[in-house]
Amino acid sequence: MNGTIEQVRARVADQKTRQPELYGDIDFTVTPERFTQDPADSIAPRTVKGAEPTAEHFDLVRAYTLLGDRVADAYAGLMPQHGFRGLIAMLTKACDEGLEAVPDAPPELVAFIRNMEQVPDWVDMDLVREGARLDRNAAANLSPFAIRGAFVATFMNKYAALPMALTGTLGHETAARRVNETASFFTTTLLPDALERHGAGFKAAAMVRLMHSMVRFNALRRPGAWDSKVYGVPIPQVDQMPAGLIPIFLLSYKLLARGRTTFTPAERARVELSRYRCYLLGLPEDLLADTPVGVVQTMTARNQTLRRGFDDETCGALVRATLAAYLPPDRSWRNRLFDTVERGFAKVFFLRQFMGGDVGAAERMGVRITAGDRALFLLVAAIVTSRMAAYDLALKIPGLRGLVDRDLVAQLRRHLVRYGHAEFTTDAAQYRPTTGGQRETALPKGDGAARPGQGADGGVTPFGAKVGEARR
Template structure:
């Protein structure tokens, strides 16, 4: 393929071709591609029934595809890919080299919201599936808890093992993407000529940047720098997670340099911000990030929490994107920018005392467990991902309760 077809909302395509050559062609071509293996399984759910098919998926995750004797060929093909470890995968090194990263759990939670998630909202085409499923603005806290549940599982020491909860959650995330993709492609209000395929390969690949490159960089900015081998382990972990999520090898970044290239072309060509992008940011700030900052500071300082969030977002995103997202300007950015290196120096010195790493990591994991319990209580979230969320609210394709899908096929 060549980039003869370009989504009409994409910007600076000619400049991207001049700067990135063949990679730009692959990147734009990927906007017309979903996930053939997961999409084929989702297509079979019409005959299988949503509930029955999703139970098959879980059983295959937990016990292997051999435990599903009546599995359709599409599910067998999907697990043939999932069960075949790529030759570059080294689970042992990834686990060993990231065993103490939980010492920075407090900072990582803020970075997840203010840097990783918000960075994805500066693209109206990539954000459109969230808008059209009504999944975020209606309940930013619950959606963020779901994302955090997945991230916590895949970052556990055994989170990449074949029969781990992290593996199952990742496969379910992949199928949730395919369910949303199938639903949106049936809808007349999905403008494929403008946005490309829903949750396309190009924007799916960028999520690895959101969860690896951006956190590594942002943690340095807030004074919680990972050690070099921990950064390398993060890129290796997310390379494998990208493989499990169905990202094509041509786009799957192998390390920091290729993630930086992917970020550069994404930022250069991203469709413009729209009102929904701004509503996403306002929602996560009001419903999630500001309350989280309030948890970390004494009550007399709570009135400053919105300004602190805005300062961090401007630091992480830069003024151009922050202006587009209508994040107010604040002089507190300069304070946060200066505070980060000072905190970083102190933490770097502490990291040199190697004997402190295990107990700091244990303390971080305890905090993480406490926060997870609190957030689930505060937001009334008992499930892990949206496919297991209770009905009663707005229908969602991952639950099988979208028009035309309820009860389809034998249950």
């Protein structure tokens, strides 16, 4: 950790000075309700032996719980003058053609782009490129089936899920767009040279970053839309960690369980890809560890301080909308068949990873698992595992590696066509105010077997609700 806690707190407090119209009413000396100092009341009460968070980890997480994105927030703050479409148009042009192509570019846009252009000393771009190459296999063969289930993981805690619910993402059509946008972003970043300055991944990261800041702007500016004493700031830095680091956290978790404390060269490349991708999204180095112990420490500190809470009105509605959404671009027979297969896989994936296998709890949320869903899950898992193994083998054969990589890139481009054009926008007209007294739903008890994807006690998902002691 290179930044001192005093420096981070200073950046948090400076938000009031830099953007009083957004942060002026937030008392940053008050700890929001979402932050708990009692691990027993958090989403992950236990730690992994040998990777226990330190006091400094907890202090940093507490500070970053109140930090938005200073450069992107400043640019989003120009919406009253330029409108959100105007901001998107200028950002798009700056990404595609450079700042010099934007007439009278606002200083806030210049600062935003310059911030993203600066590759930090702690990033190894050669490793980033290698990590992207290595990740193409899973993205081509597994991601189309797993993305919906992974997206649901972000909805399993009411404190972290509220911004998504607030933006009106409760309908099936809107939920489908968000899932496809998420898939599009991660897929785009794996294309050759995508994360270079004028690459498609760089541009996608800038658009996602602006969208997050637009959510903050609209949530904090609309009367009654956001309660900072309960929720802190919308989409704080610590809530962007799970989406960007889920695979790395699960990998680190498995390695530590096996007694390993270092990454192999291939694993290290994948880690570096995730770190740089998160950096482009605005995350600081403090939250982007590069060792298995450091990754687990940081994520555990976040999970041990996020108060558990699952309510049906926010979390349940988001889960149901996401699992029910039709993701393909049209209703041709091929796409309808894919939807049936992918949805069945996603439901069982959700049941296993985030509900501890408790069918009753899933049904109380409106997620009904059929025998057909289970059969589809096993079928897809067998096919995907075999395909990925075949590609892994081919990628190791001299003379085939380049050909196979080009084939994977072609598959990713076809997936992008199916995901559709990602707009990465948020409509303030759809925002709804926060409400109190939401009904909480009982979640399943842990089965006692710790495994990747759950907490050390086997009954805690790393990014979701505590699956054992939630109240009815």
